[in-house]
Amino acid sequence: MVKPAPLQTLAGKRLLLVIGGGIAAYKVLDLIRRLRERGASVRPVMTAAAKEFVTPLAVSALSNESVHSDLFDLDRENEIGHIRLSREADLVVVAPATANLLAKMANGLADDLASAVLLATDKPVLVAPAMNPFMWANPATARNVERLRADGVHFIGPEAGEMAERNEAGVGRLAEPMSILAGIEALLGPSGPLTGPLAGRRAIVTSGPTHEPIDPVRYIANRSSGKQGHAIAAALARAGAEVTLVSGPVTIAPPAGVTVVPVETAREMLAAVEAALPADLAVMAAAVADWRVAAEGAEKIKKAPGSEPAPLHLVENPDILATVSRHPKRPSLVVGFAAETQNLLSNAAAKLARKGCDWIVANDVSPGTGIMGGDRNRVHLVSAAGVEDWPEMSKDEVAARLVQRIAGSFSGSLGGGTAEDSGAQ
Known part of the structure; x- marks a missing residue:
């Protein structure tokens, strides 16, 4: 192509x-x-x-x-x-x-x-x-x-x-x-209405990790840098979309031309995403913590000499991707991410069916890949039409290619689409 x-x-x-x-x-x-x-x-x-x-x-x-x-x-x-x-x-x-x-x-x-x-x-x-x-x-x-x-x-x-x-x-x-x-x-850019293939479209992007507090000092987190989500937000803005970027704690600069909503926890991220609806499309690229501590400590949990470690009772966090996919104000196109360390494609296909989204962008984040926190990525676009394998490229290039697919899915239609609709081979 x-x-x-x-x-x-x-x-x-x-x-x-x-x-x-x-x-x-x-x-x-x-x-x-x-x-x-x-x-x-x-x-x-x-x-x-x-x-x-x-x-x-x-x-x-x-x-x-x-x-x-x-x-x-x-x-x-x-x-x-x-x-x-x-x-x-x-x-x-x-x-x-x-x-x-x-x-x-x-x-x-x-x-x-x-x-x-x-x-x-x-x-x-x-x-x-x-x-x-x-x-x-x-x-x-x-x-x-x-x-x-x-x-x-x-x-x-x-x-x-x-x-x-x-x-x-x-x-x-x-x-x-x-x-x-x-x-x-x-x-x-033009001072008048935005131009580009996604002009007039409203987009929501989530990015980065979430931090789930254990006590005022400690938290549960992951190694996500937010680089891929931020790159997608920037690429959508360049394509003319009005972008709301809901970002967990990151150390990278926010992209220009987007509205950034900083959050810390999964519950805060879900609230910010729902507040940004309605939208035409949503790209849920954040690495949201699956679990949080049931009762956050009001003070730092102290270690007592000779005592057993304090138990952490975990409860499940809200499922942001599934919630958006089944929301009354559901965007026409909902794209999720699957970061896996084994059985990448089978897990991504199961996630696509389970969450109810339109596409899954799947990548292998095993330690040897250097993808989590790195500057490059190798992804697979999974949809009802099948799997499209992309070569390794920079995260900016992944974002640009994904936005091309997104623009193609909206071309001539107000509805969402599949990889097949957007010209995937």
């Missing part, structure tokens, strides 16, 4: 892309490609440090534009000038925005071309920070970020995860290109 071309959501839009000097700069090459696919023109500015991580040749080849980097290049200044460069754009994007670049922006410094165009621009600015977690948590960076937010600068990320440095992890990773793209589209 021929993969559909991306929607021209940024046709005619002009971006000035300031590339900072960090190891995450390699991701910007993918961002440029995706921006060009969606019709945007990208004029790149690179700091001297950025050129240590990615080559101007690669940036120029992907953007089809000359790379600007030298504030004192007389030929370039005569040709365009840094003032014009800063103004001839609809949006200025800084990615990766290093701690140094953020500091320059916050304090009005202009000692190179990148900082000069940022100081001279009269256009909106979107920054995607990326740095070591200790640098991001430093009070100086926090002050700079607070000042920039107050000045109207838009932020996307950073995200939590492993760093390039060995044995370093935390908040500081550059947002993924698709997340940055969603932020750009949210800022430059």
Whole structure:
């Protein structure tokens, strides 16, 4: 099957892309490609440090534009000038925005071309920070970020995860290109009614884990990061849907262009989902805890020397997927997820029948797969029409492909559909 071309959501839009000097700069090459696919023109500015991580040749080849980097290049200044460069754009994007670049922006410094165009621009600015977690948590960076937010600068990320440095992890990773793209589209999208194959549709997405309290200190949880659910919410928004994202506790940034309802427990998640109904479609991607403690301790449960462990009496949590599938305000299309460690397809098919949803997205989350909490996924789309096996791909790509299926199921119809209806082979 021929993969559909991306929607021209940024046709005619002009971006000035300031590339900072960090190891995450390699991701910007993918961002440029995706921006060009969606019709945007990208004029790149690179700091001297950025050129240590990615080559101007690669940036120029992907953007089809000359790379600007030298504030004192007389030929370039005569040709365009840094003032014009800063103004001839609809949006200025800084990615990766290093701690140094953020500091320059916050304090009005202009000692190179990148900082000069940022100081001279009269256009909106979107920054995607990326740095070591200790640098991001430093009070100086926090002050700079607070000042920039107050000045109207838009932020996307950073995200939590492993760093390039060995044995370093935390908040500081550059947002993924698709997340940055969603932020750009949210800022430059049409001011009138949403466009796209799901324009006018209302969607509910659940994402992340739930935390079920044992006492004020401890809780029952799982290893879900929310990356797949958040990516689906972002992809639905890019397709024109009005999205409500009901998210359990996660450390990743919320996607742009969606309404986020943060929750902690399964009961809170169910209440938030029911409050968001009616909707045209629901994607229940959250890893909801099946059980909770029957009686949450009002105080921390103490360990007494020589005593037996305090017993935990568990009760079943509400079944959110089944409740939505049988709800009086049931969406036309309800998509569930099955995270399994054995008998993947048989368990997914049984879940499809038991829950009453339309599709199940099944994946193997055994420890060796790295899927739970990772950036990649391999799923199977299970419906009454059969099973469609998808190859391993990034979670952003899984989200984009799932949204294509969803859009296909609604094409020419107000009702939900099956994988067969949406053109699955």
